Amino acid sequence: MALKICITNRHLVENDFLDRIKEILEYGIDILILREKDLPEQEYEYLAKNVIELCSRYDTECMLHSYIKTALRLNHPYIHLTFDDFIKLSVEEKSFFRKIGVSIHSVSEAVTCCQKGASYITAGHIFETSCKPGIEPRGLDFLRNTVNSVSIPVYALGGITPANMHKCIGNGAAGVCMMSSYMKGDLYEKYSRQMLASKIGIIGQNRLRKARVLVAGAGGLGSPVLQYLAGAGIGTVGIVDKDIVSISNIHRQVIHSLDSIGMNKAESAKKYISSLNPEINVNTYPFFITKDNAEELIAQYDFIIDCVDNFETEFILNDTCVHLHKPFCYGGVIKGHGQVMTYVPGKGPCYRCIYEEPPLPGEVPTSEEAGILGPAAGVIGSIQAMEAIKYFTGAGELLTGKMMIIDLLTLNMRIAKFPKANPNCKTCSESYAQ
Ligand SMILES: [Zn+2]
Numbered sequence: 001m002a003l004k005i006c007i008t009n010r011h012l013v014e015n016d017f018l019d020r021i022k023e024i025l026e027y028g029i030d031i032l033i034l035r036e037k038d039l040p041e042q043e044y045e046y047l048a049k050n051v052i053e054l055c056s057r058y059d060t061e062c063m064l065h066s067y068i069k070t071a072l073r074l075n076h077p078y079i080h081l082t083f084d085d086f087i088k089l090s091v092e093e094k095s096f097f098r099k100i101g102v103s104i105h106s107v108s109e110a111v112t113c114c115q116k117g118a119s120y121i122t123a124g125h126i127f128e129t130s131c132k133p134g135i136e137p138r139g140l141d142f143l144r145n146t147v148n149s150v151s152i153p154v155y156a157l158g159g160i161t162p163a164n165m166h167k168c169i170g171n172g173a174a175g176v177c178m179m180s181s182y183m184k185g186d187l188y189e190k191y192s193r194q195m196l197a198s199k200i201g202i203i204g205q206n207r208l209r210k211a212r213v214l215v216a217g218a219g220g221l222g223s224p225v226l227q228y229l230a231g232a233g234i235g236t237v238g239i240v241d242k243d244i245v246s247i248s249n250i251h252r253q254v255i256h257s258l259d260s261i262g263m264n265k266a267e268s269a270k271k272y273i274s275s276l277n278p279e280i281n282v283n284t285y286p287f288f289i290t291k292d293n294a295e296e297l298i299a300q301y302d303f304i305i306d307c308v309d310n311f312e313t314e315f316i317l318n319d320t321c322v323h324l325h326k327p328f329c330y331g332g333v334i335k336g337h338g339q340v341m342t343y344v345p346g347k348g349p350c351y352r353c354i355y356e357e358p359p360l361p362g363e364v365p366t367s368e369e370a371g372i373l374g375p376a377a378g379v380i381g382s383i384q385a386m387e388a389i390k391y392f393t394g395a396g397e398l399l400t401g402k403m404m405i406i407d408l409l410t411l412n413m414r415i416a417k418f419p420k421a422n423p424n425c426k427t428c429s430e431s432y433a434q
Contacts, residue, residue, distance in 0.1 A: 001137045002163065003279055004175025005155055007033040007065075011321045021051055021132030024180055025058040026206055028235070032175070033080045033101065035065035038184040045070045052076060061276070063101050068093060071426070083109045085120065105156070107149050114150040121152060122177050126168065127159025127357065140171045148173035162190050166278035191233055197395070204393035205233065211392045214238040216289055216317055218265040220367075221307035221384060223255035228385035230273040231281055234392075237273065238301055240285035252374035289313050294320040298316035303391055304311035305384050306326035306351075309367055311358035318343070318351035329387040329399075331380045336373045336409040341399050342387045348401030353422035376408045 005164045006029050008021070009349070024032065034051050044067050052074070055062035059090040063080040064071045071079050072093070080101035081089070099119045104110045113121050123146045137159060142230040147154045148307040153174035160168070160176045168176050191205050211234050215222050227235055245253070245260045253265075260268035266284035273282050285297065289308070298304055298320050298366050306317045306328055306421060314330065321328040333340045343350050383404065390396045401420075421428045 003027070003029060003178060005029060005033060005177035006180055007035050007122075007157070007177055008180040009035060009175075016128050017047065018050055018054060020180070021054055025060055026208060029060055030175070031063060033063045033065050035080070037066070041070060043240075046072065046392055048074060048076070050317065051110040061099065063099070070273075075367070081223065082123075083113070086113060086116070104146070104209045105138075107145050110146045110150050110154070113119070114152050118152060120155060121146070121150070122155045122157040123173075125154045125158040127161075129159040138169060143168060143173060144171040161212055162279065166274055167276070175342060177285060183208045194232060195408045199395035200389075200393050204395065208233050208389065209235040211303065211307060211388075212236040212238070213303045213388055214240065214298060214300045214315070215305045215307055216240050216286070217307035217308065217309065218255065219243070219267040219309060219373070220252040220372060221333060221381040222265075222269065223253045224378050225307055225331075225383030225388075226273060227271050227276070228254055228382060230277045231349065231389060232385070232389055233277065234388070235278065236281040236283070236301075238283045238285065238297070239269050240287065240289055240297065241265040241269075242288045246359050252377045254374070254378070256336070257309045271299060278303040287315055290318055295301055295324065298324055298326055301326070303412075305386050305388060306330045307381065311355075311364070314351060322350045322352075322427045326393060329384045331384045332368050333372060333377045334367060336376045337407050338376050339403055340383045342391070344391070344398065344400045349421045350425060350428055352427045353425040354403070354418060356420045356422075356425070373408065379406065380406060394412055 006024050015192040027035055030063060032055055034048060036047060048064055048070055052062045061078055064076060065080045066082065067086060069078060077096060077098040079097050082103055083105070086100065086102045094117065102113045102118045102121050103124055104121045105124055108116045123143055125135055125138045126140065128144050143156055155175050156168035157177040160178050165176050182362060184201045195201050202223065208269060213229055213234050215225050215237065218226060218239050218417050222241070226239065228231055243265045245256045245263050245265055247261060250256060250258065255272045256265065256268045262287045266286050268434055270282045272283050287293065289297065292347065294316050304321055304326055306314060307316065308314055317328065321343065327342065327344045329340065329342045330351050341351070387398060401418055403416045403418065404413065422427070
């Protein structure tokens, strides 16, 4: 996640101060810098006590800004300093602090901080900022030079927006630091239309942000799935695919481009996601799912989306998800036909309840043999992404106990109902027996 740090600025000294901090922490940041300049020490101490307590509940580190004496008095070993204050720190003070952040404004200051034991630095004025109008931004070259000159994490600061975050990461920043005034609602602007939709709201949006989704296959189905999951702000996305992008993929696998030919599909998809929504954690697994690795991989995620194109893997995914009590959404597409179904533990049948065993080789044609129309994969993949969003937010109705079957050529669509698990299903009966 690109947004690692939030730095508070004075507007926070309002009645709803702690509520505002809570909102920011809800967003999920690693570090909060409590910078409330010019407050009497007692007042700052009162704020700091409350904010430190709140941060501990969210697993966020609270750095006190400048108030060294307050930090010592509260026995709180996390401080963020201006460069001048950092240089003046006594040896005793320095040995007390476990983590020291420093705001720097030149490469030489950065190098000094690194030599003198700072834990991280924030490099200021990267972009033009509305907080200090008229100050010439230092730009991405400055950021890159700073990163290349030190061995500690460098966070970009100044004029950071959801739109320019990824440029900072692309230039080596460990993350970005945003002003709390900016986070006052604006960060959610990106998801505002989605939050207006039924049952999503800020609570639903936070659930999506905390969600971990594994997408098996970054091909025809995986492309729209990943595009919409990234757009929706799913916090962590895993992509597993060993394939490399080839010219015959592009017509339907629209997450890849001609530039990605020869590249691993998981890596190529990550490249797309990082530019669409840099806040998202993306884990790539450039291998195929097998019986040996499925369990370890699936165990790390909350929802699995099956976008693979072979029956053997489909059954491995199904059996592992049922065994681990993980919900998943199956999707399949060939020519212009598609199918989708969602499995939620304890609710309705699994994939094996319906298909029982993989077909014999040659019995059902593959997409290589029968062909596939790009938009058909687009429709089915979009429904799979929608199922994940519905699962996490509670909006609408899931395709559990139901399989949607559609022919995009005739637009005939039906929903086949399978209200109960198949009593002869090997997977469910084994799983239920446990
Ligand atoms: Zn079953």
